Amino acid sequence: MSLLLQVAINGLIAGSIYALVSSGFSLIYNTNKFMHFAHGASVAVSGYFLYGFFAIIKLNFFYSLSLTLIFSALLGLLIYRIIYLPLQNRKASNVILLIASISILILLQNLILLLFGANVKDIEFVEVKKGLEFFGAVITLTQIVILLTAVLFFIFLYFFMNKTILGKNMRAVSENKELASIVGINSRKISDFSFLIGSFLGGAAGILIAVEQNITPTMGTILMIKGFTGAVIGGISSVPAAVLGSYLLGLAENFGIVFLPSGYKDAISFVLLFLFLLFRPEGIIGGKRRTK
Amino acid sequence: MKIKNISKSFGGIKALDSCNIEIKKKKINAIIGPNGSGKTTLFNIISGLIKPDKGEIIFQGHDILKLEDFERAKLGISRTFQEVRLFKNLTAKDHIDISLSENYESVLKSVIKKKRSNRKKIKRILKTVDLDKKLGSYVSDLSYGQRKLLDLAIVMAKKHSILLLDEPVAGVNPKLREKIKEILRELREKGETIVLIEHDMNFVMEIAEFIYVLDYGKVIAAGRPKEIQKNKKVLEVYLGG
């Protein structure tokens, strides 16, 4: 019992981080209809922003947090404006945008390597305290913060998408860009905001990872695959589905390694990704099939 | 070819409603009808791009609905599209070459075999549509009319026993229209079976030997041009009934 509980908790914590990555990715995907695969690298970059502000410049933690979130959002916007937008203006296909985004991923990853070196960085903000114990399972304070932060972000995101004009416009563009532009929504501006908000969420993911675990230059790739897998499992055409899929992925990974050697953790999501793309590309929830 | 009871609806709208058509062999058949009457849908069903909700199509003894699109094409169904569909990075010559070819799908045969012998045949086919001077041209270098002609040459070159032509004279100038009419007549002389969809009523009346009229996915009339011209139902449909 306590083992199951422990595994479930681990799964939910992993899931929270994947879900933050994947919500931003899915938001950008739905508004712009292409895969911003470099999103994972911008999550990694945010981890290093935090490290830079907090451990190097030695700002106080809350300034560092805010600056990291702002910089992450701006980085996303910058990528969109400098690379994707000109490509879109040239009528580049999704395949080209995908290759470009993979290149950006590699570019950012190696920029981090160049600036910070290959070794693992640790932000010692919270001292590792002994975890709290309940029903035989252990959970640390940081992990509780992660769970709550993620949920809080999703609640805010939900209200933003459903109650604010900007959010509603964003959904309108996701559903039907032509129609949205007919009723006077500036889809360029909406794309800008999708990158700002999506990367802001990615920034939050980067911060949580930096605080709980430690950061490495190449973590962007694996995070992107996890976030993407979560989105594909749930259904890439909706943000809530992507979030749900990511929690499922976190649980599946952690339950999986009860039976398999722990090295297979990543393999589980790779295989799930591949299988879902082949057999159910619309995800568990998604209805519309989009293979073209 | 026999089309039996074919029905197809798109989101509740019936594009074809128990459609029955028997294509007359070695004749020029025409399918006419107002916009949205289901003509192109029927072609798409015959060539295998769309699956019907029910019905069957018998062609050379097979129920072809069970076959994949390329298998139907191999069986002898050749079709054109309303919007000319060509390969933009292939030359005119290559278009005919791949339509003629039977063994290009095998890597080995295709690599080993010397294939100079095709050249004459390709030239001859392109000559029938006056494109023999354009052997090496890419699609982007051809005019709209030339593309229409190349499209026709492709379906002629391909091994076939029935030609489905989707609006062969849409958007072409009068001179070309006559040229295409002449080509179709020649094909008819050779004993080819042709089915065409056409909006240009004069063209249809001049050339077709048997006409089916579709309206809201149903065959409302069938017969020779003269019979169709007198048919009241048809007049109603076309003259705003």
Place this chain on the structure above:
Amino acid sequence: MIFPYLIHILILIGIYLILAVSLNLSLGYAGLLSLGHVALFGIGAYTSALLNINGVPFVFSFLLAGLLAGFFGFLLAFATGKLKGDYYALASLGFAFVVYSLLLNLTEITRGPLGIPGISKPQIFGWAIKDNFSYLIFLALVCFVSIFLINKIVNSGFGKLLGAMRDDETGLRILGKDTKKLKYKTMFVSGFFAGISGSLFAHYIGFIDPNTFYISELVLILTIVILGGIASLKGSITATFVVIVLSELMRFLPLPSAIIGPGRQIVYAIVLIIILMFRPRGLLGRIDLE
């Protein structure tokens, strides 16, 4: 001093030539954006190395590397048959991830992250290739034959069908061509050559680990093929020379190797992005990447 280094560069060029040309067959000529190509390269390298270490003569391990990689190429095409565009690309990338994680985790076979050291230079029947110069001669031979064959294929009727499929798959099916089979065959052939180049890589370097067959390597070969121009063998050949020579020249910059490694990757990525943005047909291509 300079001579052995020159041979080293030429060997790398030879290996990447086969890899790039085989990728151009699937990506460029057939229009299959197969991001799984690095995995096929890796399958070839591991197959050949493992078989050879376990006593299989090089000639067989080399050919089996090609055949197995070709078979996986076929499997990938078979499995992803329905998918198009970016979904196909991502599924094939997913395949690369699966292969990577298997190489990493099947430790009893692949030794996982430790990699496989001590892969010997080939022995072809009586001819033992001991020094790099002989290896270069052998490689040049394989390279020549590979490029000759692929050139033959892309200029044949089969090649024309591939071009037509890239432009309009449905249009080609309507002409009675089984495009699925075309894809299977293309991916087999493309995989075969990726596999033998993997074998040549493994037996030259003498050590392989999973990281060699991951996403950074993918960006390198994509850069080569797209820089050269899709559906242009001349382009791929030129671009292989340019990219490999330039990245080797970077070694002579007065910088620590911790900077040169990432520096190279940054250069590849930037070159690729610039080509995509400003010249999608590459240096020598006639066709825009779409």
